[in-house]
Amino acid sequence: MTTVVALYNIKGGVGKTSAAVNLAWTAADEGARVLLWDLDPQGAASYLLRIKPKVRGGGAKLVRGKSDPAALLKGSDHEGLDLLPADFSYRNMDLVLDATKRPTRGLARVLAPLADDYDYVFLDCPPAISLASESIFVAADVLLVPLIPSPLSLRTYEQLQRFVATEVAKPRPRILAFFSMADGRRALHRSVIAELEASEGVLPTAIPAASDVERMATQRRALAQFAPRGRAARAYVQLWTELRGELSG
């Protein structure tokens, strides 16, 4: 059975795309069949995997069921990892979904025919809280939230938890979080992590703010391809192990 993991945060620039690409790659490395759907119109995940951010027929046809999603998939440089690329038209996703019969089911409908082909589907989500987000909440089994260890980002995490608990119909996705871009030299980061690391739903491994992660944009590759022994790559492997444990548990 496929497990859908949405890398989601209301805020942007928190490491969603890096996490989506590296976790998907790591899962595929373990032999799982993995799909990554780049839902962000900026197409950063597609860019990192060297795949053109273009979907034939655009997002509207896809969401309306007029395109076969299987025909739009692109194999990545990892044999076990496919990508449903980004498309600039995804910027209008709210409008497209709104025009469909059951808007919040829109993304789940796209994924349904692919369910048997993959063990895990990762969604790299755009930052926002909108109709598209609600559709993500319905499609996902787990919302995986990267948190920068700062009070402000914790506040938005709490907002998200409240929103899902009160506004999203059952079955609601599980919410898990991990610290992202953590800088051990900064006291604030250290204290926020210390305060929350044992909390329910927070995965123990923090992804460090490492230059390797930034280099992904110039390398256009997953960390495992060019810096597999670096701190960041190892942290993603550890994070995936923890996440997999949560998903199977």
Place this chain on the structure above:
Amino acid sequence: MEALRTQLLLPAGVGASQAADRLAGHVALVTQRAHTIDRTFWDTFDGRLHSAGLALIDSSSRVALVDATTYAERAAGDLARGQRRLLAAELPAAALREALEPIVEMRALTPITRVRSRMLPVNVLDELGKIVVRLYAEEPTALPGGDAKLVLRPRLQVVGVRGYDADFERLVLLLTGELDLESAQRPVQDDAVQATGGVVGGVSSKLRVTLAPGERADAAAVTIMRRLLETIEANLPGAIADVDSEYLHDLRVAVRRSRALQRELRGVFSREPLRVFRDNFRDLQVLTGPVRDLDVQLLEFGDLTATLSPSVAADVAPLRALLERRLFVERQKMVRGLRADRTRVLLDNWRDFLDALVDAPEGDRPDAARPVADVAGERIGKVYRRMVSMGRAIDEHSPHEALHDLRKKGKELRYLLEFFASLYPSDVVKPMVSTLKGLQDVLGRFQDREVQADALRALGDDIAAIEGGAAALMAMGVLVERLTAEQEQARAHFDERFAQFAAKPQRRLVKQTFG
């Protein structure tokens, strides 16, 4: 959705690295580190997986059922270290067993060839530096055992990446056009089987001979008999080693067919040597009979007891154990006989006899030089008419033996039609075989149920004497009753099937075709 794939042959002597170098001038590519894979391919003796377009590959104690050309995996399981024989029915009830069982049935899987390949992965890139096609340059070597190594023709596997079909097609066009590579017509394991002296696709026990109507009858008989002798010899080692029950079955069918031809075409053989060979072939059939009967009883045991209630089915367990013990004892006797010199001498002498037959004096061989179509036609017509008259004489009061004798005759006719099918129009032979088969099915069921019931009755005393024997005996009573009911059902279908077999248009057709 499976990736696009094709396999091309590299020119002999062109290694993997040279192939990559040649390609480098045409497309952007990155060569990966070469690695070696060691695969043992398994199949049944008659190549059932090969026929189904599949291969079973064992590497590092893991066994995977894959597509024979793309190697896409269908199911996988574990293999015990050192295991050399695998029966689908003995696998754990999981995906591999489910996939294998309907294809291989009762046949054992054994290693057929081992291939060690040096693989050089080469990635073809697009303008973004993304992999769009994967290539695997393969330098395969067949390992027939010991230190022997047979270098096979190098290959290039071309594997598409999802969503990049156009790049795949462009590359294949380049490889087959400009670089002049030819498509591989068969997978590497077939190359290895052939190189090591095996039979690609397995050893068939089917009788496939093509005869010319005007050829001498003795020459035609030799052609058929040689093919049957090949089948006997091919199956003999497996029957002795008890690899699976079908070796013995196929051996016995070939012996029975040989005996049928010895009898039906007796006029092409010298009388005295033929008498000796017929006796010896009969002995061979008698030697192997008890084991085959027990094999059949055990093979059908599951079906036979499947419809019993669970408690009654449990009661028959001692019966199975008894059959297995008997099989063990009978098998020892049979193996001694098959290994004995007299079996080897019989087969050698028979071959020598066949080799010399056409040139032998024709004094006591009146049919030897006649056209085979004439001789065969006479026999087919005669046996058919004999069956018609035997069948017509059967009514509800006829003893069982009358139906058994008709079945025996039917087998004779079936064999004649198989031996000489190539001499006659298929629109005559096919419907004749079809109605004959319909009749034989009923007669076979009639006789088999009787044989099974008799066999169970014969075990009664032994079963009664063992622990739990009383319950088993009662369960056997249920089985015997059911077998008898099924025998009666088969009997009830006889008239209808015989009427089709002996219908006037069919009789007319037989007369026109065979005289």
